[in-house]
Amino acid sequence: MTKSGVTPWWKALRIRPEILNASGSIADVQMSLYHAVYGTGDQRPLYADASYYGEITHPTGSLTDLLAQIAIRLGGGSDYAKVPYALLRLDQGMGGGKSHACIGAYHLGSAPSSLAKTDIGKAIFKQAETILGRALPKDLDNPHVVVLPCDNMTPGVTVQEHDGPAKSLYERFLWRLFEGDYSRYDAYREHFSNLSKISEAITSLGRPVLIIVDEIMNYFGNGLDGVGDETLIAQDQAFMRALLDAVTKTPHTAMLAVMIASEKDSISLTAEGTRRRVDLERLLDRNGKPLGVHENEDFAAILRRRIFLKPPKQEVVDATIRDFKEAMENGQWKTKVFDAIREPWTSKFADEVTRTYPFHPQLMHMAEHEWANRAGFQKVRSTIKVFAATVYELQQRGKSGGWAPHLIGPGDLPLSSNQVREAIIGSGLISDPKSQNNYRSLAQNDIVGLQDTSGTARLMDIARAADDRALWHHSNPRAAERAATAVFMASIVSGRSQGRRGATDAEVKAATAVGDPAYMFADADTVISDLTDPETGLVSIEVTPGQKGQPIRYFLSTEQTLLMLQRAMRDTITDAERDAAIADFAEDLADTGPFDRKQFVRASTDGQSPRDVLAGAGIDDARVSRLVVLDPAQFTLRNGADRATRGAVQAAVGLGDDKLPTRWASSVVFVIANTQQRHAARRVATHYLAAERVLSYPETQTDPDMKSKATAERNDAKRSLEAHVKRAFQHVLFLAQPDDEATRSVDEVTFDAKTETALLGTTVWKALVEKGKAFDQGTFTARALIHNLRESDYGRPLDELRDSFWNTPRLPLLHGGQDDLRQALFDAVQHGLLRIVDSEDQEVAVTGVSEINLSSQRLRLGKPLPPAVDDAPTHEPDNEQQPEPSPGPSGEAEQDQDDSSADTPAPPKEKQLGFSITQSMLNNTGNADALSQLFRELYQLVDGNDVSFLQGQIQVVVNAHAVDKLTERVQQLGSSVIVRDL
Incomplete structure (x- = not known):
């Protein structure tokens, strides 16, 4: 027992003999399956x-x-x-x-x-x-x-x-x-x-x-x-x-x-x-x-079992908790330190000490939430090395009559121990070799030397002990070293919460706290004041004044170059931050184009499946063409890992065993990233976020040259990320049904060209036009409307006809939406191709486009009336030659006033012609001549404005030297060309 009545942990716990025998080193912390299975003797x-x-x-x-x-x-x-x-x-x-x-x-x-x-x-x-x-x-x-x-x-x-x-x-x-x-x-x-x-x-x-x-x-x-x-x-x-x-x-x-x-x-x-x-x-x-196999929250239990033979007795833990809480819950220690930290461990201190003993919750929180997120940190392995070496060194101090803390916090990692220091330096928390060397020297010179008798902070504590003026010296003889070590540990984890660096004033003071009420808040203030003194304090310490509600922060700088700083920052970017940046860029870059609306569906942050995410996204919108961009953090295609994405889209359009209830699936188009391209975008996103953080650092902002370079680096990274995000979105999925007899299915468009992206609605729409899923601008004419109508469409209310262009997969999407449909209906009525009738099949006069009410359930679509037929008996024409009419006054032949031709129907103005051609031209001059003549006739009709609507697809095998010119002609029409080598 100590004077405070608390049994110290180094008496209450027994360290495993293999750690004691190795002087704090765990030789087999890096386990080997090979040695476990095949090892013999010493191996x-x-x-x-x-x-x-x-x-x-x-x-x-x-x-x-x-x-x-x-x-x-x-x-x-x-x-x-x-x-x-x-x-x-x-x-x-x-x-x-x-x-x-x-x-x-x-x-x-x-x-x-x-x-x-x-x-x-x-x-x-x-x-x-x-x-x-x-x-x-x-x-x-x-x-x-x-x-x-x-x-x-x-x-x-x-x-x-x-x-x-x-x-x-x-x-x-x-x-x-x-x-x-x-x-x-x-x-x-x-x-x-x-x-x-x-x-x-x-x-x-x-x-x-x-x-x-x-x-x-x-x-x-x-x-x-x-x-x-x-x-x-x-x-x-x-x-x-x-x-x-x-x-x-x-x-x-x-x-x-x-x-x-x-x-x-x-x-x-x-x-x-x-x-x-x-x-x-x-x-x-x-x-x-x-x-x-391990979550970060498992660290405390893993460490305790790996380092100690048995867990501590609860009464020892409870006594330690009471000792610390006396200070934590009183005066300025409470209001300016522990309340200011605002981490969960401060409000649940007793529970956290029970979980982490003999390690302070402040240190365990740092290990679980900051160290473990570092890209180079080897989680369990590195943590065990650091903590085992620390426990051994502090136990040896306690047994030899030296001072050891009742709870091992972030300021209590003994940097005077070469084993502890190297375990920290080599843990992966500091990724850059030059920075490792710099921090190694910094620890020895500014904090504590290997002999425990040198280092700026350690010398401050030794001088205080010699002076014997501090009443709290015996209960906290290493206060300056503990504060400096806490700053050191916070500094090597560059870019902590929200990219900030170093430790806050409250964190450093908390790291020096002890259960002795003689060590007051003002004493902690003095210790930090000594460390930050520009004349006698730590040479490497940088102080960031608290501004706009932000606390004072302390950082140990090794004067990193811009490149080193950027590299260090990349290690601080979490997967969630990286994916959020990609999502933000994708949402901003997505352009509606001809679609009525764009929507970005964010990935789940609480473990929802892709299907459930789409179920809750609200994408089933009436009479609106939607370009739905899916967050690549959860939705990608290709690379053999897209089953969940395809299944979710299939369910969202009403297909499959677990389909979602949907009515307007035909008018939604999903834009999805490529899995492999997402990998590239993620790398660039990490670089961009790191560049952003470097640019926001005070040392960057106060150095004009570094700021200029950092700004250029950030701008380049931003442009690169935009390009990679655009390139990543290569895929489009939509509900398709070529005709009434075909089965509904999810069809796909992939943009392979580097200059194309599915984030642009105009690009996607043109691809849908080529697929027959959409009409291009100005192509949905009266003739096109009639071509897409079925027998069952006549007699349908106009509101049902309107809705079918958004909920029937066989009908293409309309570039101008309801305006296109209204204009096509009006033109069809004007040309006598159909009628607008009421529920009694009585024709309704339509004199303007605005008179067609697409929301009406009373107005319906009617077929055109047949031509009027004369009731008079008809006579078969005889073979006798009729006399020519005599010329009239104008020199033209006069028509008999009784001529019945005035009552016969006029011949149709237009006829629809459809045909298919499959011909081999090899060694067949007859076919070649006939086909040439056919295209000449078609050319003359087009040139003479005798063709009002043209739709079709041509596949032709031609000599290679003729392809380029033919391709150019087709592209001039705004169509795409597929060319394959044979």
């Missing part, structure tokens, strides 16, 4: 034992769920298919717990009974029982485990004790599957690409099989390029394709594959390596389910 780690693995493994929800699914696939008997995915993929970046999960899967398959006795094992079997509704056998029906540690395999080079005679990856798989049974190995050896044979080989064991393939790209990336054996390369690729398909079709089989997602993998690949990665990702996306 066999402790976690190769299932019981020890269970001791150090916290049963996080995601890890438990992953292993429970594997357990059901293996030991679930006839219910194995209740877990639909046999293939599970771990795709998170380095240090995210993938190897730890693979080793857990290995122990589950190879020693299930032993693992079942541990906490993680109990959680796995309980979760499996919840899913199945019954318990699994503890031996999981005696599965066999095949491990392919691709990070410890060289293509084409065998290791005798593991591979026997095997050379290819398939042969190595068989040798491990059959455990060295040569005859069975030889029987299947030739079938490397045969899906059914691979499945048969697995099934032939007569027991469940677990396949673990670790770090696939270590083998299939640049590794295969160096083998120099094209046959082996082809066989290995073919085998992996077949295996990924086979496991999904083989009962009682599970496969765990590790392949970092391409956007999280910094490995540089050759062109062939990149192609192989794309191919494998497509297969993994098609057959498997990606899973994570």
Whole structure:
């Protein structure tokens, strides 16, 4: 017990002996599946034992769920298919717990009974029982485990004790599957690409099989390029394709594959390596389910179990909480420090300390919400290294009579320890090597030296102790070092919340707090004042005054160049920020064109499926042509990962088993990004956001040269992002039905030209015109209207006819909307092609376009009346020649006043002609002459204005030298041309 009555954590908790023996270093924190399976002697780690693995493994929800699914696939008997995915993929970046999960899967398959006795094992079997509704056998029906540690395999080079005679990856798989049974190995050896044979080989064991393939790209990336054996390369690729398909079709089989997602993998690949990665990702996306094994909130529980033998007693934790809360809930400590921080841990302090003890919630919040979001930070692995080294160093201080905090906060990471400092520097929090060196020197000179007797901040504390004037010195002897260390930790995580850098005044003071009431708010103010003193304080500290409601901030600067600053900022951009920027640009760039309305549908932020997002987007709008742009964060096409997007669009237009209720699906057009182009846009979006943040930094704003360069960089990045977003939107989906008999389906338009984008409504509309889904401007004439009417349309009310152009897929969309329809109806009435009638079939006079009320249910569409016929008997003409009429006074022949021709109907002014042509011109001059004459006649009709409407499609095979001129003529008409080589 201390004077405050609180038992310090370094007495209440026992550090694991392997950490003590290694002086705070965890040698096996970077776990190896290869060493767990094949290690011997000194190369066999402790976690190769299932019981020890269970001791150090916290049963996080995601890890438990992953292993429970594997357990059901293996030991679930006839219910194995209740877990639909046999293939599970771990795709998170380095240090995210993938190897730890693979080793857990290995122990589950190879020693299930032993693992079942541990906490993680109990959680796995309980979760499996919840899913199945019954318990699994503890031996999981005696599965066999095949491990392919691709990070410890060289293509084409065998290791005798593991591979026997095997050379290819398939042969190595068989040798491990059959455990060295040569005859069975030889029987299947030739079938490397045969899906059914691979499945048969697995099934032939007569027991469940677990396949673990670790770090696939270590083998299939640049590794295969160096083998120099094209046959082996082809066989290995073919085998992996077949295996990924086979496991999904083989009962009682599970496969765990590790392949970092391409956007999280910094490995540089050759062109062939990149192609192989794309191919494998497509297969993994098609057959498997990606899973994570740790959430950021799991850090505290993982750390406690990994570092300490047993959890603390609750009374120790409660006493520590009371000690701190006395200061937190009083006076200026409360109002100006803890209330000002406004993070969840301050309002839930007791609960958070219970969760994070012996680590301060302030430090754990930083690790979970700031460190873990850094692109280069290796999450669990890096955190364990830093915290284990810290715990060991502070425990040694406490045992030797030195001071150690009751809760380890962001100011208590002992930078005087080379192990702690290097764990932080090398954790990935500082990505740039030059910045790493700069911060290493900064820590030693400005904060504390390696001997714990130098460094500006440390010397301030030593001087205070010698002076012995501070009443609180004995309870907080490292106050200046703690404040400087807190600023250091906040400074290396560049661009924290909302892109701000460094620590706030309240955060730094909170990092110095102790339970001793003698250490008051004013004392913390003095400590910070000393650190920021321009003459005697930290050389590297920069102070940003609080303005417009923003707090004072402190930052340790290494005088980064613009390029280094931009690179550091890119690491601070989260996936959500990047995708939001792309969405904002897409929404701004989208242009309505001839469409009545554009709508941007944002991706879900709460886990909704694409279908549910569209269901709630309100896109089913009456009598409005809609250009609906879908957020690429959730909706993309191609690259083998678009099933959810296509299914959602299909449901939104009223198709499929889970279709949505819709009435106006025919008049909505969906604009969707390409998956591969989205990857490119995301990279550029990250660069743009980083450039924006750099430009907003005070040091950039106060340096004219840097500001000019940063502005130019930001502008270039903005133009590049606009171009990439436009290019990304290549696809258009819409509801189609060519005729009444055809089945409704979703049709697609893809813009392959770099200059085209689906974000422009005019471009999309022209593509729909070519597809027959829309009319171009001015082409919906009276003749076009009559052509698109069906017999059932006559007698329909005008409001139903109007609606059909927005809800009937066979009818094209109208460029001018209802105005086009109203004008076409008027022109048709004027030309006698149809009538407007009332409900009694009485014709209604129409003298102007505005008189056609498209909203009327009383007015209907009527056919034109037949020509009037004379009731007088008709006579057959005889063969006698009639006398010519005599000329009249004007010299022209006079007509008999009784001539009955005045009563006969006038011949029609126009007739519709339709024909098709399919002719071979090779060695057939007759066909060529006849076809030439036909086109001459058509030319004369067009030239003489005798053609009022022309519609059709021509496909012609011509000599290559004639294509360019013909193409130019067609394009002059505003039509597109498709040219293919034959």
